[in-house]
Amino acid sequence: MTQDINNLPDETGHFGRFGGNFASETLFHCLEELKTAYKKLKNDAEFQQQFKQDLAEFVGRPSPLYFAERLTEQQQGAKIWLKREDLNHTGAHKINNTVGQILLAKAMGKKRIIAETGAGQHGVATATVAARMGLKCIVYMGSVDIERQAINVFRMKLLGAEVRAVDSGSKTLKDALNEAMRDWVAHVDDTFYIIGTVAGPAPYPEMVRDFNSVIGREVRKQSMEKIGRLPDALVACVGGGSNAMGLFYPFIEDKEVKMFGVEAGGKGLETGQHAASISAGKVGVLHGNRTYVMSDDAGQVTETHSISAGLDYPGVGPEHAYLNDSGRAEYVTVNDDEALAAFHILTKTEGIMPALESAHAIAYGMKLAKFMSADQHIVVNLSGRGDKDVHTVADLEGVSV
Amino acid sequence: MTLLDSTFKQRSGKKALIPFITAGFPHPKMTVSLMHTLVDNGADIIELGMPFSDPMADGPVIQKASEQAIKLGCNLALTLDMVAQFRQDNQHTPVVLMGYLNPVESMGYEDFVKTAAEAGVNGLLLVDSPPEESADLQTQLKQHDMQQIFLVAPTTSDSRKAFICQQAAGFIYYVALKGVTGSADLNPEVVNQEIKDLKRYSDLPIAIGFGVKDAASAVAVAEQADAVVIGSALIQVLSDCTTSEQAQQKAADFMRPIRSALDSL
Ligand SMILES: Cc1ncc(COP(=O)(O)O)c(C=O)c1O
Numbered sequence: 001m002t003q004d005i006n007n008l009p010d011e012t013g014h015f016g017r018f019g020g021n022f023a024s025e026t027l028f029h030c031l032e033e034l035k036t037a038y039k040k041l042k043n044d045a046e047f048q049q050q051f052k053q054d055l056a057e058f059v060g061r062p063s064p065l066y067f068a069e070r071l072t073e074q075q076q077g078a079k080i081w082l083k084r085e086d087l088n089h090t091g092a093h094k095i096n097n098t099v100g101q102i103l104l105a106k107a108m109g110k111k112r113i114i115a116e117t118g119a120g121q122h123g124v125a126t127a128t129v130a131a132r133m134g135l136k137c138i139v140y141m142g143s144v145d146i147e148r149q150a151i152n153v154f155r156m157k158l159l160g161a162e163v164r165a166v167d168s169g170s171k172t173l174k175d176a177l178n179e180a181m182r183d184w185v186a187h188v189d190d191t192f193y194i195i196g197t198v199a200g201p202a203p204y205p206e207m208v209r210d211f212n213s214v215i216g217r218e219v220r221k222q223s224m225e226k227i228g229r230l231p232d233a234l235v236a237c238v239g240g241g242s243n244a245m246g247l248f249y250p251f252i253e254d255k256e257v258k259m260f261g262v263e264a265g266g267k268g269l270e271t272g273q274h275a276a277s278i279s280a281g282k283v284g285v286l287h288g289n290r291t292y293v294m295s296d297d298a299g300q301v302t303e304t305h306s307i308s309a310g311l312d313y314p315g316v317g318p319e320h321a322y323l324n325d326s327g328r329a330e331y332v333t334v335n336d337d338e339a340l341a342a343f344h345i346l347t348k349t350e351g352i353m354p355a356l357e358s359a360h361a362i363a364y365g366m367k368l369a370k371f372m373s374a375d376q377h378i379v380v381n382l383s384g385r386g387d388k389d390v391h392t393v394a395d396l397e398g399v400s401v
Numbered sequence: 402m403t404l405l406d407s408t409f410k411q412r413s414g415k416k417a418l419i420p421f422i423t424a425g426f427p428h429p430k431m432t433v434s435l436m437h438t439l440v441d442n443g444a445d446i447i448e449l450g451m452p453f454s455d456p457m458a459d460g461p462v463i464q465k466a467s468e469q470a471i472k473l474g475c476n477l478a479l480t481l482d483m484v485a486q487f488r489q490d491n492q493h494t495p496v497v498l499m500g501y502l503n504p505v506e507s508m509g510y511e512d513f514v515k516t517a518a519e520a521g522v523n524g525l526l527l528v529d530s531p532p533e534e535s536a537d538l539q540t541q542l543k544q545h546d547m548q549q550i551f552l553v554a555p556t557t558s559d560s561r562k563a564f565i566c567q568q569a570a571g572f573i574y575y576v577a578l579k580g581v582t583g584s585a586d587l588n589p590e591v592v593n594q595e596i597k598d599l600k601r602y603s604d605l606p607i608a609i610g611f612g613v614k615d616a617a618s619a620v621a622v623a624e625q626a627d628a629v630v631i632g633s634a635l636i637q638v639l640s641d642c643t644t645s646e647q648a649q650q651k652a653a654d655f656m657r658p659i660r661s662a663l664d665s666l
Contacts (some may be wrong), residue, residue, distance in 0.1 A: 012533065022502060024458040025565075026579055029556035087498040168464050169454060178457045183460065186580040188556055285502040285529060286455065298476035299507025300454040 006252050013202020013289075018318035023096040023201040023288045025053075035203045037108050042210065044266045047103065054099045055214060058132070059089045061096075063215075065222035065379065070349045071366070076355065078232065078372035080365055082352070082382045083219055085243065092355065092384030093212060093243040094125040098194055099209030102129040105192035112191045113137045115357035116180040118145055118173030119357070120152025122196030122382060137161040140179045142172040143268055145309055152388060164307030170303040173313050177287050196239025198317030201288030204340035205245075205317050212246025213241065219379055227377050233258040233368060236381035239275070239310050240330065241317035241382035248329060258330070261320055262364045264306035275304035277316040278324050278331040286315040292324075307336035307392070308356035311383075334360040342366065343386060343393065355384035356392065403546055404523045405495045405571040408445060409606040409627060416623045416663040418443050419608055420656065421499065421632030422639070423450035423466040424483055425475025431645045433486045438649040440494050443660030448526070448630060451480050458528045462581035462633040466640070477504045477513070481520045497524035497550060499570070500587030510541045511655040518545035524571045532568040539568075552576050554600060555591075566603035573605050574630070577622060578612045583633025587612045589621035595661035596625035617664035623663060631659065 008015045023031060041047040055061040063084045072080045077187045083092040098115075105113060113130045115137070117123030123139040130137035139156055143165040146153055156163050169175040177200075184193045197210075198205045224229050234251060236244035238261040251257045266274030277292040284293035286301060294302045294314040308311045320370065323329035334342075339356055342363035354362055358381070365380035372378065386393075394401045402410070409417065420439045436447055452470040456463060484496050498517065505513050505527065517525070519655060530538065532551055540551055548571035553562055556579060566573065577592050578584055594656050596607055609622050610630030619629045639654045642648040 021531065022533050022534055023531070023555075024528050025531065025552040026554040026576060027456075027557050028554075028561065029558055032558070034418065168461070169468065174455060178455050181457045182460070182581045184583065188579055282507070284506050286456070288529065290534075293503065295454075295503060295507060297507070298478070299504030300471060300476070301503065302454075 004205040008322065009206055011201060011204070015319045015322035018291050018321040019202060019205055019289050021201045021288065022285045024185060026188065027201070030188045031201055031203070033108070038203055038207055041104060041107060049106065051100055051103055054103070055096065059095050059099060060087065061214065062218045062296045063087050065219060065226060066224070068350050071346065072369065074349060075369040077369035077374065078376040078378050079374070081379045082229065083215060083247065083379055085215060085381060085383050085387035086352070086354065086358070088129050090125050091387065092121045092125070093215060093246060094122045094196060095128065096214055096246065097196065097208050097211040097242060098122070098125040098129045101192070101194045102133055105135070105194070106133060106136055108192065109133060110190060110192035112187065113194060114140065114180050114183050114191055115194045116140045116173065116176035117198060118176065118198060118312055119388065120145070120149040120156065121310060121388070123161070123163070124152050124155050124159070125157040126194050127159035130161065131159045137162050138183070140166050140176040140183070142166045142170070142176050144171040145173065145176070147307060148392070149388070151391070166377065174301060197242040198245045198319060199240045199287055199289060199315055204348050205289065205319055208242050209245040209249055209319060211243070212242050213249045215243065215246040215381065216248060216250035219247060223379070226310045228256055229258050231377040231379045232372065233260060233266060233377060233378045235260045235262060235361050235365045235368065237262045237311060237357050237383060238316060238320060239313050239357060240315070241320045243381050244319060245319055247381045248323070252328065259323070259328065260364060261329055261331045261366065262360045263331055263333045264308065264311035264360060265335035266305040268335055269333060273305040274333065275306045275311050275313060276333045277314060278320060279333050281314070291321045293314050307339055308360070308389070309325060310355070310357040311360065332364055334363045338363045340393070340396065352382070353386035354382055355386050356389045393395070402570070403548060404549055404628055405446070408495050409572065412445065414632065416626070416666055417628035418446040418660055419446045419448055419628050419630040420444050420635050420665055421448040421450060421630055423452055423470050423636060424480040425452055425470030425473055426466040426636065427469065427639050427642050429470070429473055429475045429479060431648045432483045434645050435636060435648055435652055438652045439656060440491060442653045442654065442656035444494065444629070446495045446497060448497045448499050448632070449480065449484065451477055451498055451504060453501040453504060456501065458581055460633060462525060462583045462636050466636045477508055481516050481522070484522050485520035488509045495523040496521065497526055498522055499526040500528070502530045509537050510538050514541040514545050514547060518547055521619065522547060524548045524550050526574060528552070532565055541652060550574050555579055555595060560601065562602050566605070569603060569605055571605070572628065573599065573603060573607050575599060575609045575626065576611045577609050582611050582647040584612050587622060589616060592622045593625045616658045619659050620662050620666060629663065
């Protein structure tokens with residue numbers, strides 16, 4: 001099957017054999033409604049202008065493309081640039097998407113916002129825009145994640161959101177997503193579901209990608225200004241895949257730009273304790289789309305492990321599954337210990353403390369740089385800042401703060 | 402004519418009762434005997450839930466049943482085995498499997514459909530495999546005379562109703578409310594009107610489910626429907642059973658009043 005890679009998904013929400021609309025019947029109507037509304041507003045000058053303005057004035061865009069000089073020197077290879085999504089309001093790329101979706105929710109007249117969250121970054125980003133718009137906000141979060149991300153839970157509450165603990169299944173992100181879907185089914189009339197990554201049924205993968213594509217568009221422009229050409233390689237961590245898709249998408253037709261998605265290798269692929277859906281999962285259906293899913297022989301979705309809660313997801317956005325199969329992007333893994341090491345290295349050599357999610361991308365970027373020459377350029381997406389992870393790092397290293 | 406088709410035909414206007422139980426709940430050893438008990442106490446068709454780790458469309462009762470069944474080692478292969486065992490003593494009651502796509506996809510459509518057909522499965526209802534995404538599966542199902550049951554919801558648009566009804570076989574499952582399985586508060590008047598309306602699109606029997614919990618609510622929504630599905634309330638009754646005898650007793654006590662209430666219509 002050949003499809004124009006830059007023009008995906010097709011009308012039915014498919015990226016090749018991936019994606020689609022594997023949702024329960026009750027949701028079809030609102031997915032259709034959402035699709036129609038988004039299609040209209042995607043090309044609406046006023047909507048796009050408002051989105052642009054919010055990104056500039058509320059989020060603080062454009063985020064810099066920063067040359068990591070000392071990190072580059074250390075690796076003795078290609079030049080490493082960091083796309084500073086950590087400098088966004090609320091500290092990660094997640095806000096790009098929520099700013100877009102809340103405008104859509106407003107335009108559709110929805111009064112009630114729901115979201116799922118794992119690490120709490122998307123929950124905070126959603127609670128933030130809901131507060132700004134004066135909309136009621138409910139965030140579903142696995143009870144295990146609530147334990148390990150206490151600060152973000154409190155941030156959401158300060159922002160006026162209600163955080164609902166999810167006690168089913170593995171009590172983590174995937175279960176929070178299930179619960180948000182259940183809420184949506186029961187409140188279809190007045191509720192807008194802001195999904196936090198490029199997963200879910202159509203049109204979410206496309207929509208979340210589009211709202212995050214501002215990352216890649218800026219990088220294109222900034223590379224031309226600073227390097228005089230496009231970079232040779234892009235590197236981003238992949239949980240569901242929204243920061244990676246946002247960086248990759250505007251470069252898809254530039255075949256000379258290599259793209260690397262970094263999945264969470266956890267304790268090592270061979271241990272089974274990881275969250276590397278593309279590298280070690282199989283094709284299946286989860287949360288409304290066909291993609292790579294981590295599941296056992298009987299097709300039960302397995303629990304994942306990663307040092308970073310934001311990568312702890314057993315599926316992956318369908319467009320990544322497609323980019324993998326078509327060979328346009330390459331998917332690799334970085335283990336917990338390598339990510340933790342990269343967290344320290346970046347903090348000490350550049351004075352930038354990355355989120356543990358982003359530290360996976362940093363780790364791979366450093367490795368990659370060594371195999372490339374000094375006149376080549378790598379852009380690593382620094383998807384978020386590490387403040388939220390200070391406690392995790394302290395715990396891991398036996399330090400009490 | 403399939404077993405589902407003839408079952409509805411033979412009932413000639415009387416309301417069919419379709420209990421739902423999760424395979425492997427409360428214990429895998431109890432499922433087959435429970436299925437027989439359900440038939441002995443008025444089940445016309447059995448819906449057997451295939452346990453799944455992420456039951457997105459189910460309420461807490463069926464979620465828990467699913468979780469427990471998986472913990473006790475129940476999987477899709479075992480579920481199919483249970484149907485085969487049931488078929489040794491019962492060839493006349495249709496069995497419809499209900500669940501989610503991933504375990505089926507993981508087994509492979511061809512393998513799954515072949516094994517299910519051999520086991521004696523008659524219908525398949527996958528909550529997350531709408532007609533648009535089911536073409537490959539349908540090809541396999543048709544080769545083995547298995548019918549895919551589709552859902553229609555209160556939110557389904559008229560044009561979509563027509564589309565679904567074109568693809569549907571066996572019966573149409575009308576979701577009585579906006580919500581997950583086991584939610585409360587059905588409005589019978591609205592439901593009956595909706596079903597009356599749905600009949601314009603199809604001659605297939607219509608079953609109603611999600612939110613029916615006892616004889617009274619079954620009777621209330623059965624005015625226009627051809628069949629009533631009861632799931633969460635039955636599972637709830639079974640949840641603290643520790644022996645097969647106990648489970649069978651509870652299931653029988655649960656079924657009988659509903660059966661006689663429907664028969665008095
Ligand atoms: C900083 C950061 N990076 C990456 C991710 C992973 O999400 P995605 O793969 O959608 O970018 C998260 C999720 O919480 C995050 O907080």
